[in-house]
Structure formats: structure tokens, C-alpha cells
Amino acid sequence: xxxxxxxxxxxxxxxxxxxxxxxxxxxxxxxxxxxxxxxxxxxxxxxxxxxxxxxxxxxxxxxxxxxxxxxxxxxxxxxxxxxxxxxxxxxxxxxxxxxxxxxxxxxxxxxxxxxxxxxxxxxxxxxxxxxxxxxxxxxxxxxxxxxxxxxxxxxxxxxxxxxxxxxxxxxxxxxxxxxxxxxxxxxxxxxxxxxxxxxxxxxxxxxxxxxxxxxxxxxxxxxxxxxxxxxxxxxxxxxx
Amino acid sequence: xxxxxxxxxxxxxxxxxxxxxxxxxxxxxxxxxxxxxxxxxxxxxxxxxxxxxxxxxxxxxxxxxxxxxxxxxxxxxxxxxxxxxxxxxxxxxxxxxxxxxxxxxxxxxxxxxxxxxxxxxxxxxxxxxxxxxxxxxxxxxxxxxxxxxxxxxxxxxxxxxxxxxxxxxxxxxxxxxxxxxxxxxxxxxxxxxxxxxxxxxxxxxxxxxxxxxxxxxxxxxxxxxxxxxxxxxxxxxxxx
DNA sequence: CAGTGGTCTAGACCACCCT
DNA sequence: GGGTGGTCTAGACCACTGG
Numbered sequence: 001x002x003x004x005x006x007x008x009x010x011x012x013x014x015x016x017x018x019x020x021x022x023x024x025x026x027x028x029x030x031x032x033x034x035x036x037x038x039x040x041x042x043x044x045x046x047x048x049x050x051x052x053x054x055x056x057x058x059x060x061x062x063x064x065x066x067x068x069x070x071x072x073x074x075x076x077x078x079x080x081x082x083x084x085x086x087x088x089x090x091x092x093x094x095x096x097x098x099x100x101x102x103x104x105x106x107x108x109x110x111x112x113x114x115x116x117x118x119x120x121x122x123x124x125x126x127x128x129x130x131x132x133x134x135x136x137x138x139x140x141x142x143x144x145x146x147x148x149x150x151x152x153x154x155x156x157x158x159x160x161x162x163x164x165x166x167x168x169x170x171x172x173x174x175x176x177x178x179x180x181x182x183x184x185x186x187x188x189x190x191x192x193x194x195x196x197x198x199x200x201x202x203x204x205x206x207x208x209x210x211x212x213x214x215x216x217x218x219x220x221x222x223x224x225x226x227x228x229x230x231x232x233x234x235x236x237x238x239x240x
Numbered sequence: 241x242x243x244x245x246x247x248x249x250x251x252x253x254x255x256x257x258x259x260x261x262x263x264x265x266x267x268x269x270x271x272x273x274x275x276x277x278x279x280x281x282x283x284x285x286x287x288x289x290x291x292x293x294x295x296x297x298x299x300x301x302x303x304x305x306x307x308x309x310x311x312x313x314x315x316x317x318x319x320x321x322x323x324x325x326x327x328x329x330x331x332x333x334x335x336x337x338x339x340x341x342x343x344x345x346x347x348x349x350x351x352x353x354x355x356x357x358x359x360x361x362x363x364x365x366x367x368x369x370x371x372x373x374x375x376x377x378x379x380x381x382x383x384x385x386x387x388x389x390x391x392x393x394x395x396x397x398x399x400x401x402x403x404x405x406x407x408x409x410x411x412x413x414x415x416x417x418x419x420x421x422x423x424x425x426x427x428x429x430x431x432x433x434x435x436x437x438x439x440x441x442x443x444x445x446x447x448x449x450x451x452x453x454x455x456x457x458x459x460x461x462x463x464x465x466x467x468x469x470x471x472x473x474x475x476x477x478x479x480x
Numbered sequence: 481c482a483g484t485g486g487t488c489t490a491g492a493c494c495a496c497c498c499t
Numbered sequence: 500g501g502g503t504g505g506t507c508t509a510g511a512c513c514a515c516t517g518g
Contacts, residue, residue: 009487023417023454035503046489048288051505059299067504068496078405078419078451079326083475086319165318179318179477185425185443185468203425203443211318214263228425235323235475237419249506275484286508291486307485308515 010045014053022062022073029075033063036071061238081235085181085207086163087132090231096135101160102195103129106148113145116210116221124148126171128159131195138196140226146171146219168211168220177219178212183233186225196227203228250285254293262302262313269315273303276311301478321475325421325447327372327403330471336375341400342435343369346388353385356450356461364388366411368399371435378436380466386411386459408451408460418452423473426465436467443468 021027034042039050054071057063065071087097108122117125126148132140146168159167165179184206193200204225211220261267274282279290294311297303305311327337348362357365366388372380386408399407405419424446433440444465451460 011487036505037503047491048507049488052487054504065504066497068498068502070503075409076417079324079329079403081323081325081419081421083321083323084319085321085475089319163319169315177316177318177477179321181321181473181475183423183445183473183475185445187427187441187443201427201441203427205423205425233421233423235325235421235423237417251506276486277484287510288488289507292506294485305485306516308483308517310484310516 010043011049011053011056014039014043014045014050015056018053018057019062027073029073031073033071033073076238078237081237083181083233083235085233090132090140090226098133099160100131100133101128102131103127104159113221117145117147117218119147130160134230136230138198138227139230140224141192141195142222142224144220144222146221164209164220164222165211172219177214178216180210180212182208182210184208185228188225188227192225196225198227198229205231205233207233250283251289251293251296254279254283254285254290255296258293258297259302267313269313271313273311273313316478318477321477323421323473323475325473330372330380330466338373339400340371340373341368342371343367344399353461357385357387357458359387370400374470376470378438378467379470380464381432381435382462382464384460384462386461404449404460404462405451412459417454418456420450420452422448422450424448425468428465428467432465436465438467438469445471445473447473 018027018033027033033039033054036047036050036054039054040047043050054063054065058065058071061076062074063071064074105127107125107127109117109119109125111121113119113125114121114123119125124147126146128144130142130144131138132142144164144167149171158170162170165177169177186204186206188196188198188200188202188204190200192204193202196204205228207224207226209220209222209224210218211222212218258267258273267273273279273294276287276290276294279294280287283290294303294305298305298311301316302314303311304314345367347365347367349357349359349365351361353359353365354361354363359365364387366386368384370382370384371378372382384404384407389411398410402410426444426446428436428438428440428442428444430440432444433442445468447464447466449460449462449464450458451462452458
């Protein structure tokens with residue numbers, strides 16, 4: 001008749017148990033867990049089930065297991081942070097997003113582009129330039145470059161609204177991929193300031209994105225200039 | 241006499257096998273994997289071993305498993321990025337790092353600090369201010385604030401050189417767990433420019449860090465102003 | 481219903497570390 | 500050696516999906 005507290009898997013409860021002991025301070029970083037055999041006995045489950053639970057904690061970064069020695073509580077690395085970067089995120093989840101396409105061209109690769117995209121100089125490059133706005137006004141100015149592939153028409157809607165990685169994937173017909181971000185700061189030029197409806201000399205976050213194929217070939221480059229007064233990047237340590 | 245290509249676990253080879261099929265395009269995002277039973281038969285291993293291999297791919301973000309339906313190739317999310325932020329990283333791995341402690345004080349919490357650290361106004365706050373330099377000169381100016389705990393002396397060496405999360409943990413004797421970052425851009429003030437050996441009006445990356453206990457209580461706040469011409473943040477999508 | 485992934489077992493064996 | 504984690508099995512049962 002007792003209402004069981006767990007409709008959850010055993011290995012999961014075991015993991016929660018240990019996690020609680022860590023967060024309450026009963027187990028401190030560096031401490032060794034009971035051996036799998038001991039835990040198996042204590043919880044009345046099999047060796048494999050214990051391992052499944054402990055593995056979960058290893059994946060979550062709470063525990064480090066060392067063969068032949070034991071499993072130890074780690075002090076979770078706080079210098080590894082998860083950064084969420086997408087346009088929805090940037091502009092808020094509202095539908096009050098305005099995107100204006102300023103330019104859409106095929107241009108020859110100049111020095112810088114050919115370096116960034118690892119293509120020959122004067123190779124055909126699809127270039128687009130957009131202004132992203134929220135209700136209160138312009139937030140970011142975005143320039144995107146990708147190798148032009150003939151016979152792959154893109155709808156203007158798609159060009160304007162697709163997230164960069166998706167756009168790159170759809171234009172190049174290559175799958176999956178790596179995304180590398182570089183974040184810097186700059187000061188708005190006259191042209192940038194006008195497009196972003198503010199004054200020259202204001203500070204801006206400058207976010208460069210390079211999209212790679214599975215084997216290191218760059219297939220897309222994007223540079224985003226964000227008004228610092230209207231946008232900040234956030235990141236948080238680990239999943240926990 | 242044949243040299244076996246695998247001194248690696250079976251589940252690992254199985255995972256690599258599938259991974260290769262994904263990266264070569266043989267398996268596309270959305271495709272369903274063979275069922276665990278089929279894979280078990282094909283590779284001549286047990287159900288559990290197959291699951292171990294597939295789970296690995298799930299953890300790495302290649303596969304999504306749905307109970308009752310199947311396991312499917314995902315198009316890996318490119319908006320989730322891993323950011324590495326530490327002072328070694330910031331200043332390069334060299335030992336040519338110079339850290340100068342400009343200020344070390346106990347100050348009463350002002351409006352802003354009391355908000356950031358969720359303490360009462362005028363609570364005692366340990367404040368320190370540092371300049372971080374590489375060989376070519378100053379890179380960043382760093383201000384750190386944490387609630388003062390009496391009877392916890394800190395060595396000056398420690399104060400100057402410890403990573404912020406470590407410092408916070410050691411001063412509060414709490415196991416800090418969460419680290420939240422906020423990245424913005426600003427323009428150097430006269431004072432900042434002097435300390436960083438450059439001119440007023442230069443752009444700077446502005447990185448705020450807040451350290452939390454396991455249950456959301458803020459126990460440390462740091463604000464770092466980085467010369468944009470000497471430092472950029474980088475992040476990359478997922479593990480792969 | 482049959483087919484899928486998810487959990488769990490009881491036991492075997494291996495690889496590694498320490499003493 | 501004895502203790503640790505890591506791999507693997509053969510089979511049982513459950514939970515969920517879909518026709």
C-alpha cells in the first residue's frame with residue numbers, strides 16, 4: 001500500500017543519491033566512491049546496474065573513474081561553459097523580429113574571404129548582408145559569405161531568415177558540421193552606425209562564425225556586428 | 241598471425257562504424273538506424289553491447305533514440321557551443337604572464353554589488369583589482385568582489401594568481417558549482433585606458449562572471465575588461 | 481499485435497593499480 | 500596477490516509505438 005517514491009529506473013535513483021551526497025557536502029571533491037561491488041551490495045542490484053548509474057554521473061561531470069583505482073568525486077571544471085548562440089536567442093523568442101535584406105550578390109573572393117573560406121582569389125562567393133531588429137530597433141548587422149554553387153537557387157525568404165548553419169548546409173548540400181565562433185569588440189564605423197540607427201563610435205560586439213565540414217573545410221563565414229547596448233552574450237558552466 | 245585492427249572494445253568499434261557512415265553521408269540526418277536486434281545479429285554481439293555503442297553516439301549528439309520507434313541520426317545542433325574561459329587560456333599557456341595586484345580592500349557593498357551578490361547594503365565585501373599582462377603588455381583589467389568572511393586569511397599570491405572560481409571556493413569554503421558568464425562590449429574610460437596602457441575610446445570586451453553555490457546563491461562577482469586588440473573569445477560547436 | 485528501445489541480472493573474464 | 504573499474508553475454512522482462 002505504500003506509495004513508492006520511484007517509478008524511476010534503479011540506476012537513476014542511485015545516481016541521484018550520490019549526486020545529493022556530493023551537493024550536500026557528504027562527499028567532497030577528491031573523495032573516492034564505494035567500489036562498484038560495495039554499491040551493488042548496498043543497493044541490492046547488479047554490478048552492471050551500478051556501473052550504469054555511475055557512468056551517468058561521469059557523463060555529467062560529477063565523477064571521474066580510473067581503472068584499477070576507483071571512482072572519485074571531481075571538482076567540476078568551471079572554465080568550460082555552454083554558450084547558446086542563435087538568432088532567436090539573439091533577438092528574443094518573440095515574433096517581433098524584423099530582418100531586412102540589404103544586399104544579395106555574387107562577388108569575387110577578395111584577399112580576406114579567400115583566406116577565411118580557403119578558396120582561390122576571385123572565386124565566386126555568395127554574399128548577403130542583413131539588419132536584424134527587435135521592437136526597439138536595430139540590434140545587429142550581419143554579413144554572410146559562402147562559396148557559390150550554381151544551380152542551387154535559394155528563396156529570398158530562406159536567405160533572409162534561415163540560421164546560418166542551416167543556410168550553409170542547404171546551399172552546399174553537405175551535412176554536418178562544425179561551427180567555430182570568435183567574439184571580439186569593435187567601435188561602430190559611420191556606415192555601421194547609420195544602419196544600426198545609432199552614433200559613430202558606439203561599442204559593438206563582433207561575432208564571427210565559421211562553418212566547417214566534417215573534415216575541417218570551411219564552407220561559410222559570417223560576421224555579425226551587435227550593438228552592445230542591445231545585446232550581450234551569455235554562457236553558463238556545464239549542464240549540471 | 242593476423243594483426244588485429246582492434247585492441248579497442250567492441251562497442252567502441254561499432255560506434256565508430258556508425259559514426260563513419262554518418263560522416264560519409266551513407267546515413268543522413270533523419271535516417272533510422274537498424275534496430276538493436278539487427279545490429280546485434282550483424283555484429284555478432286549481444287543486445288547490451290549494441291546499446292552501449294549506440295548510447296555513446298547519443299551522448300556525443302550523433303543519434304537520438306526514441307523508445308518504441310527507433311534510433312535516428314540527428315543533425316547536430318550548431319547553436320550549442322563550448323566556450324573555454326580561464327586566465328591561462330586568456331593569457332596564453334606561456335609562463336610569461338604578469339599579474340599586478342592594484343588594490344585589495346574590504347569595502348561596504350554599494351547598490352550594485354548588493355544586487356549582484358544578493359547581500360545587504362554595506363555588507364563587508366572583499367574587493368580586489370588586478371591587471372593581467374602578457375609579454376607585449378597589459379591585456380585585461382579585472383575587478384573581483386566576494387562576501388568577506390572573517391578569519392579566512394588569504395595569501396597575496398593566492399589572491400593574485402588563483403582562478404576566480406577557485407578563489408571563491410577557497411574563501412567561502414563552499415563548493416561552488418555554477419559559473420555564469422555575460423559578455424558585452426564597451427569603450428575604455430580614461431582610467432581603464434591608462435591602466436591598460438592604451439588610449440581612451442578604444443574598444444574592449446567586457447566579461448562578467450558570477451559564481452553560484454549549488455543552489456543558486458551568488459558568492460562571487462568578477463568583471464573583466466579586455467583590450468579588444470589583444471584578446472578574442474573563441475567557442476566551438478559541440479564535442480565531435 | 482509485433483517491433484522498437486530501456487532496464488536489469490548473474491556471472492564471466494579482462495586490464496589496471498598497488499603492495 | 501586482492502581490489503578496482505571495464506567489457507561482454509544470454510536471456511528476461513518492461514514501456515512504448517504503430518498498424
